[in-house]
Amino acid sequence: MNQSDECLKNQQETVEACERSLPFKLALGVQMLFVAFGALVLVPILTGLDPNIALFTAGAGTLLFHLITGGSVPIFLASSFAFIAPIKYGIANFGTGATLGGLAAVGLVYVGLSLLARFGGAEAIRKYMPPVVTGPVIMVIGLKLAPISIQMAKSFDGSGNADSKAMIVSAVALFTAIGVVTYGKKMLSLIPVLCGVAAGYLVSAIMGVIDYSPILQAAWFVNPWTSAMAAGRFAWPVFDLAAILYMLPVAIAPAIEHVGDILAISSVTGKDFIKAPGLHRTLLGDGLATSLAALVGGPPNTTYSEVTGAVALTKAFNPVYMRIAAVTAILLSFIGKLGAVLQTIPTPVMGGIMVLLFGMIASIGMRSLISSKTDLSRSRNLIIVSLILVIGIGDMTISYGRFQIGGIGLCGIIGLILNVMLPDSSEEGSDPN
Numbered sequence: 529m530n531q532s533d534e535c536l537k538n539q540q541e542t543v544e545a546c547e548r549s550l551p552f553k554l555a556l557g558v559q560m561l562f563v564a565f566g567a568l569v570l571v572p573i574l575t576g577l578d579p580n581i582a583l584f585t586a587g588a589g590t591l592l593f594h595l596i597t598g599g600s601v602p603i604f605l606a607s608s609f610a611f612i613a614p615i616k617y618g619i620a621n622f623g624t625g626a627t628l629g630g631l632a633a634v635g636l637v638y639v640g641l642s643l644l645a646r647f648g649g650a651e652a653i654r655k656y657m658p659p660v661v662t663g664p665v666i667m668v669i670g671l672k673l674a675p676i677s678i679q680m681a682k683s684f685d686g687s688g689n690a691d692s693k694a695m696i697v698s699a700v701a702l703f704t705a706i707g708v709v710t711y712g713k714k715m716l717s718l719i720p721v722l723c724g725v726a727a728g729y730l731v732s733a734i735m736g737v738i739d740y741s742p743i744l745q746a747a748w749f750v751n752p753w754t755s756a757m758a759a760g761r762f763a764w765p766v767f768d769l770a771a772i773l774y775m776l777p778v779a780i781a782p783a784i785e786h787v788g789d790i791l792a793i794s795s796v797t798g799k800d801f802i803k804a805p806g807l808h809r810t811l812l813g814d815g816l817a818t819s820l821a822a823l824v825g826g827p828p829n830t831t832y833s834e835v836t837g838a839v840a841l842t843k844a845f846n847p848v849y850m851r852i853a854a855v856t857a858i859l860l861s862f863i864g865k866l867g868a869v870l871q872t873i874p875t876p877v878m879g880g881i882m883v884l885l886f887g888m889i890a891s892i893g894m895r896s897l898i899s900s901k902t903d904l905s906r907s908r909n910l911i912i913v914s915l916i917l918v919i920g921i922g923d924m925t926i927s928y929g930r931f932q933i934g935g936i937g938l939c940g941i942i943g944l945i946l947n948v949m950l951p952d953s954s955e956e957g958s959d960p961n
Contacts, residue, residue, distance in 0.1 A: 556844050557852020559722045561860075563838045563885065564606050564853070565878070569871070571607030571827045575615040576624075578761040578825065579871075580752035580861045582607050585826030587857035589817030593829075594851055596813035597805045602839055602847045603793060604854070605817050608782050608830035614775060615827065622771040625763035630771035631822035637779035638815020646808035657787060659900035661943040664913045665788045666893030668920030668939055669833050673886045680879025684737060691876075693735055698880030701728030705884055709841055721838055721881055728877030738872055746868035752861050753825065762825040779818075782830045784940035786814050789831040792892045795899070796840045837885035840892060908950045916943045 568586050569579040586606035593605050611631065618627030681698035683691045705724030712720070732738050756762035790810050794801045801810065818828040835853075839845060897904075897913075904910050918924075920939030 553848070554852060555722065556842070557849040558856055559842075560604055560835050560838060560849050560853040561856050562725055563721055563834050563881070564604055564832050565873075567609070567832070567834065568606040568857075571609060571612060572761075575612055575827060576619055576761060577615070577827055578752060578756035578759070580750065581756055581762065581825045582821075582827055583857045584752060584861035585821035585824060586829065587854040587861070588824075589821050589829040590850060590854035590857075592817050592820055593810075593813035594847060594854075596816065597809050599847050599851070600805050601790070601793065601801050601810060602797065602845055602850055603789070603810075604832050604835040604850045605814065605829040606832050606857075607827040608818075611775075611782075611828045618771055618774065622768055622774075623763070623766070624760075625766035626768035626771040627775075628763065628822045628825060629765040629767040630775035631828050632765055632819045633767070633772040634775050634779045634822070634828060635815040635819030637776055638783060638811050638818065641783055642808045642812040642815065645806070645811055656944060656947065657791075658947065659896050660902050660909050660912050661916070661940070661947050662788055662791045663893045663897040663900070663902065664916040665784065665920070665940050665943060666792050666896060667890045668893075668917060669785060669788055669792075670837075670886045670889030670891070670893065671921050672923070673833070673882070673889070677879055677882035677886050680875045681883055682876070682879070684875055693737060694874075694876040694879075697728050697732050697735070697737070697874060698876040698883070700731045701725060701877045701880030702883055704728070705841075705881060720841060721885075724881050725873065725877055728880060729873060732874045732877060737874060740872060742868040742871050743865060746864035748865050749862060750864040756825065765823055782814075782828070783811070785833075786811060786831050788893075788940070789833055789836060791896065792833070792889065793836050793839065795892055795896050796836060797845045833889045834882060834885045836892070837888040840888050841885070908952065911950065912943055912946045915939070915946065 564586070568582060571577075572579045572582040586604075589605045590603075593603065594601075615627060615631070618630060622630070681695065681702075683689050683694050701724040704727035705720040708723045709720040712723075729738070753762055787807065790801050790807060801807075814829065814831060818830075821827060821829050835850070902909055902913075904913065916939045919942055924938055926938060
């Protein structure tokens with residue numbers, strides 16, 4: 529056994545030992561929510577929905593997903609970035625109620641895909657979504673998010689305009705997390721994200737860049753729906769056909785992201801979640817979580833790649849941590865003071881952490897290509913990987929009327945088509961090269 533394998537074995541043994549300690553188990557679960565928190569609340573802020581309701585729907589959706597999948601997959605679901613533009617357009621043109629009704633109908637797309645996966649079987653998924661397709665799609669998921677992490681790391685307002693104080697704070701958070709995961713002993717090595725956030729928050733407090741007014745102004749307990757309705761951020765869903773037809777095609781992109789994320793977490797944990805509990809169950813869980821979120825006023829849910837990155841970083845594979853994060857999110861949606869504390873975490877703190885986690889997602893995709901021994905000297909494979917990367921990272925978009933698809937969704941579809949159309953010389957017994 530080489531030194532790297534020995535380190536991984538020791539870290540996993542530490543995780544298993546810590547799982548017997550309830551306080552540390554709770555800390556690991558809360559850490560997962562910290563990882564997702566920035567993106568989770570950013571989507572409702574950008575779209576005009578309510579952040580507290582988004583916290584509730586992320587927690588409730590995650591619990592529903594774990595119920596449907598038998599609690600076996602270490603996945604956390606929260607606000608989907610793929611729906612930011614459609615939600616903004618929908619609210620402006622159809623109204624909040626009709627937009628939420630359209631988003632609730634999006635879950636039906638997942639149900640349909642779930643049935644296809646159920647009757648096609650895991651082998652069909654592997655045939656049409658081999659590593660030569662899913663590997664680069666996973667890489668695109670991480671690399672597409674990279675600019676967001678850099679913008680968060682460089683400025684306090686997320687604008688990307690370089691601020692020296694912001695860069696110091698993000699660097700402290702980043703290198704603290706790296707130092708803890710590399711040199712930390714026993715339990716400490718399992719909470720690098722919490723350590724990074726704590727260090728970044730402390731430096732921010734010393735610099736005087738934290739605004740504590742949200743904590744002082746927040747009530748101890750809130751009803752998120754009452755306050756959201758008063759602020760115009762919530763309306764009961766209305767099922768309008770035009771809004772539904774506009775929203776349905778958008779589901780293609782997060783559905784392909786879902787497959788990539790399930791393959792990524794399978795690679796991280798060494799378990800084949802495509803086979804058990806099955807892609808049909810994970811797709812169904814994701815879809816029903818999306819419908820549930822929209823029905824109660826939250827943005828659509830999706831599997832969170834950054835949390836998968838945290839799982840890869842900590843080797844904390846137990847799905848119970850995601851359920852702890854989910855329950856914590858639900859509680860925070862009602863406890864105004866605690867939610868306000870999290871909202872005071874400066875953007876660069878989370879930006880520094882995201883720089884590491886998004887990079888790890890891209891690395892997981894690269895690792896899937898390597899572990900599957902995908903031969904990139906073959907023209908077929910090289911073409912598929914190249915086009916997926918360029919179309920995805922370049923954010924190519926195709927639109928027709930109200931229908932629009934681009935980025936991760938489009939590059940995944942192109943990869944699937946090329947995989948079917950281009951001849952596979954390995955099956956023909958000869959290599960044209």
